[in-house]
Amino acid sequence: MTRLARPGGSPPAPRSVDVARLAGVSQKTVSRVLNDEPYVSADARRRVLDAAAELGYRRNQAARALASGRTRSIGVVTLGSALYGPASWLMGIEEAVRKVGYTLRVATTIEGDPGGIASALASLLDQGVDGLVISEPIDEGVGLISVDVPVLVLGAPPTFTAPQVVTARVGAGRLARAATEHLLELGHATVHHLAGPQRWYSARDRLAGWREALRAHGADEPPVVEGDWSAASGYAAARELAGDGTVTAVFAANDDMAIGFIRAQLEAGRRVPEDISVVGFDDIPIAAYVTPPLTTVRQPFDEVARQGLALLVQVIEKPDVELPPAADQPVELVVRASTAPPPPRPIPGRDRRAIPHAPGGPHDQPAGSEVPSTQP
Amino acid sequence: MTRLARPGGSPPAPRSVDVARLAGVSQKTVSRVLNDEPYVSADARRRVLDAAAELGYRRNQAARALASGRTRSIGVVTLGSALYGPASWLMGIEEAVRKVGYTLRVATTIEGDPGGIASALASLLDQGVDGLVISEPIDEGVGLISVDVPVLVLGAPPTFTAPQVVTARVGAGRLARAATEHLLELGHATVHHLAGPQRWYSARDRLAGWREALRAHGADEPPVVEGDWSAASGYAAARELAGDGTVTAVFAANDDMAIGFIRAQLEAGRRVPEDISVVGFDDIPIAAYVTPPLTTVRQPFDEVARQGLALLVQVIEKPDVELPPAADQPVELVVRASTAPPPPRPIPGRDRRAIPHAPGGPHDQPAGSEVPSTQP
DNA sequence: CGTAGACATGACTGCGCAATCATACAGGAC
DNA sequence: GTCCTGTATGATTGCGCAGTCATGTCTACG
Numbered sequence: 001m002t003r004l005a006r007p008g009g010s011p012p013a014p015r016s017v018d019v020a021r022l023a024g025v026s027q028k029t030v031s032r033v034l035n036d037e038p039y040v041s042a043d044a045r046r047r048v049l050d051a052a053a054e055l056g057y058r059r060n061q062a063a064r065a066l067a068s069g070r071t072r073s074i075g076v077v078t079l080g081s082a083l084y085g086p087a088s089w090l091m092g093i094e095e096a097v098r099k100v101g102y103t104l105r106v107a108t109t110i111e112g113d114p115g116g117i118a119s120a121l122a123s124l125l126d127q128g129v130d131g132l133v134i135s136e137p138i139d140e141g142v143g144l145i146s147v148d149v150p151v152l153v154l155g156a157p158p159t160f161t162a163p164q165v166v167t168a169r170v171g172a173g174r175l176a177r178a179a180t181e182h183l184l185e186l187g188h189a190t191v192h193h194l195a196g197p198q199r200w201y202s203a204r205d206r207l208a209g210w211r212e213a214l215r216a217h218g219a220d221e222p223p224v225v226e227g228d229w230s231a232a233s234g235y236a237a238a239r240e241l242a243g244d245g246t247v248t249a250v251f252a253a254n255d256d257m258a259i260g261f262i263r264a265q266l267e268a269g270r271r272v273p274e275d276i277s278v279v280g281f282d283d284i285p286i287a288a289y290v291t292p293p294l295t296t297v298r299q300p301f302d303e304v305a306r307q308g309l310a311l312l313v314q315v316i317e318k319p320d321v322e323l324p325p326a327a328d329q330p331v332e333l334v335v336r337a338s339t340a341p342p343p344p345r346p347i348p349g350r351d352r353r354a355i356p357h358a359p360g361g362p363h364d365q366p367a368g369s370e371v372p373s374t375q376p
Numbered sequence: 377m378t379r380l381a382r383p384g385g386s387p388p389a390p391r392s393v394d395v396a397r398l399a400g401v402s403q404k405t406v407s408r409v410l411n412d413e414p415y416v417s418a419d420a421r422r423r424v425l426d427a428a429a430e431l432g433y434r435r436n437q438a439a440r441a442l443a444s445g446r447t448r449s450i451g452v453v454t455l456g457s458a459l460y461g462p463a464s465w466l467m468g469i470e471e472a473v474r475k476v477g478y479t480l481r482v483a484t485t486i487e488g489d490p491g492g493i494a495s496a497l498a499s500l501l502d503q504g505v506d507g508l509v510i511s512e513p514i515d516e517g518v519g520l521i522s523v524d525v526p527v528l529v530l531g532a533p534p535t536f537t538a539p540q541v542v543t544a545r546v547g548a549g550r551l552a553r554a555a556t557e558h559l560l561e562l563g564h565a566t567v568h569h570l571a572g573p574q575r576w577y578s579a580r581d582r583l584a585g586w587r588e589a590l591r592a593h594g595a596d597e598p599p600v601v602e603g604d605w606s607a608a609s610g611y612a613a614a615r616e617l618a619g620d621g622t623v624t625a626v627f628a629a630n631d632d633m634a635i636g637f638i639r640a641q642l643e644a645g646r647r648v649p650e651d652i653s654v655v656g657f658d659d660i661p662i663a664a665y666v667t668p669p670l671t672t673v674r675q676p677f678d679e680v681a682r683q684g685l686a687l688l689v690q691v692i693e694k695p696d697v698e699l700p701p702a703a704d705q706p707v708e709l710v711v712r713a714s715t716a717p718p719p720p721r722p723i724p725g726r727d728r729r730a731i732p733h734a735p736g737g738p739h740d741q742p743a744g745s746e747v748p749s750t751q752p
Numbered sequence: 753c754g755t756a757g758a759c760a761t762g763a764c765t766g767c768g769c770a771a772t773c774a775t776a777c778a779g780g781a782c
Numbered sequence: 783g784t785c786c787t788g789t790a791t792g793a794t795t796g797c798g799c800a801g802t803c804a805t806g807t808c809t810a811c812g
Contacts, residue, residue: 013524015767015768015769016768016769016770017768017769025791025792026791026792026793027768027769027770027792028769028770028771028791028792028793028794029790029791029792030769031769031770031771032770032790032791035770037770038789038790039788039789039790039791040790040791041789041790041791044790044791058498058501058502059502059768059769060442060504060767060768060769061438061502061503061504062437062438062439062441062442062447062504062767062768062769063438063442063767063768063769063770063797064768064769064770065438065769065797066436066438066439066442066767066768066769066770066796066797066798066799067768067769067770067771067796067797068769068770068771068797069770069797071438073481073503080467080470080471081467082460082463082464082467082661084458087458087463087466088458090463090466091456091457091458091484094456094482094483094484095456095484098483098484098499103481103483103499103503104481104482104483105449105479105480105481105482106470106480106481106482107470107474107479107480108467108470108471108474122434123474123479125434126434126435126437127437127449127479128436128437128438148389230661231661231662231664231665232661232664232665234665235665256661256662259662259665259666260662260665262665262667263665263666263667263669266667285458285606285607285608285632286607286632286635286636286662286666288607288608289607289608289610289611289635289636289638289639290635290639290662290666290667291638291639291642291666291667293639391797391798391799392798392799392800393798393799401761401762402761402762402763403762403798403799403800404761404762404763404764404799404800404801405760405761405762406799407799407800407801408760408761408800411800413800414759414760415758415759415760415761416760416761417759417760417761420760420761435798435799436797436798436799437799438797438798438799439767439797439798439799439800440798440799440800441767441799442766442767442768442769442797442798442799442800443766443767443798443799443800443801444767444799444800444801445767445800
């Protein structure tokens, strides 16, 4: 087997022996310098670095991985959608991975693909990742596959066995609880829930938080309507959930569904928030700019991803050290204009042309509302 | 160097020789079977597959890469944000990469990080990817680094040298032109443009398309206001762009800015679309559900990513074959309720309480409008 | 019946690096 | 001076696989 000239006809890439020859040292010394190992003289180090720069040398990661048994890469399983939540997790993870000196490999699953997680995991394990991140898992197929690297589960409790499992979560339950309590404290008798798909842990977490809040306040627990995260499903759910006009407050499991739901209300002639209050979840960047600006709950994706990854890397590099439990992140409820006290009495489907939101008018926003909250 | 037991204390992973031993063949035959090479008897193939399954064997990708000089992975440089456009590209790419049997490595850059693209590229090249995808590039730092693998540039013309560069684009210019023409054909004297950051090719493309449409129709070209893709910047731009009430039609370079802009109009007492028409760009999933439902332009991210990747893989695997030029994708303008003919005469800032959109009312939607357009 | 070719298989080797081990030399302790 | 310990370096080896080449077997055909 001969060294292959590269496709473009360019000469083969330099190897560490080439660098060694030019620097007048052994190949091993080159390796030592580039890995920041001790026992290299300042002089040798300088000569090696100069030679490497001159040749444009870059280490062959495949060879490094083969020789060391480590790939310095982390695999992430995420949902293959441009939804704000999953995309935010992914970006948070990428940044965190890069900052700890690892690289990222991605495999996606799609909603409703049975075994999708298992095959995504298999693909990443085949690639020899040193650790795995499972973002917003849904409970299918996981556990069927034996995972032999440490795993970070984001946004959910661990559910399968691996040598080490660490978790980082937002405390979505607490957030959901805060959102629900916000509505109850405005005076609503109870709060309906427009849930996410219950195969998702994060959807179940939110449901549980909502339920807790209702119980703590002694409020009735109305039936739950389940959506699929999309605005379309929120729109559709409105028929089921608010057809009779007795609903005065809704907590939606994400902002998209909340926006779809609000749209349906407006089309049905109900005003938000005068007739019906709506709280979303995620604080997507446009939440402050829809009409009415959406009261929602913010998840600190970046911070949670960063902390979780720090734990994961620690487990990868020092498997024996005991870990501190991950700290839950602070709750942040962002109150805007989609929530208000309930109307004096339930208003059966209005027939007059409703004014969904009176812009510019004297319009009571609960404390803390802030329209231009996102970027400048 | 001894084979290392894995961190969890589990026994070392099986190797191809282990499979070979169990199957009663040589290691090379195992390799042949798993690579679908010819000249293996059906019997040997079966024994190898059985043995591999029994041992739970998976090939070591590092060793494969080292021996073959190919990693079967593709690197993608993308913007580190949860914006719908970049996230959609990424997901389209991931799916396409997986379908052609490659794996994906991701490196991100962030807006305004000088040299960010160069360092992302370097990181991916270090990892030995067989090909690169540069998604929605911005023009900084690229070209400073010598790239020795084929590159696919999405959504932009190629701007740097690599052994092979292929491009796949949406024809964003044509889409922008269609959006602008839609407004002109509704009777607007001219169309203002709320542009994206001009360091982005996609933003420049849209600007150029808008300009072309104006020229073709002999319309005046009003000054451009530049945003940063965010709803907040669209909101802020409204002050500059529509302060005097003479603007009747705006084409925003993405939906987020369009939504922020609309929000500002409503707060200023102007109605959309009665007083001012707005077209967005991207057709984000909630575009059909905001108030008013947004007329916008849809980019076939998935399809473009898929076609581009097919080209890229062909170049990787058969560098010598001549390529067909990538076909531009069909234009799709989605007309909803944020556009209408202009008001009889320019209306200086109204002072009455405006009704942004009369839901349920008889409200003229141009042909093709469709509220529940997204998922069921 | 001998030989060309297709088919099937395995021995051997090397990809480029890091781990192991051996070695060499310095400076301090005794 | 001898022994030790710490520092600096290199020779050698092997990670697990795929490429190369040699070899063997079987069929087809003159």
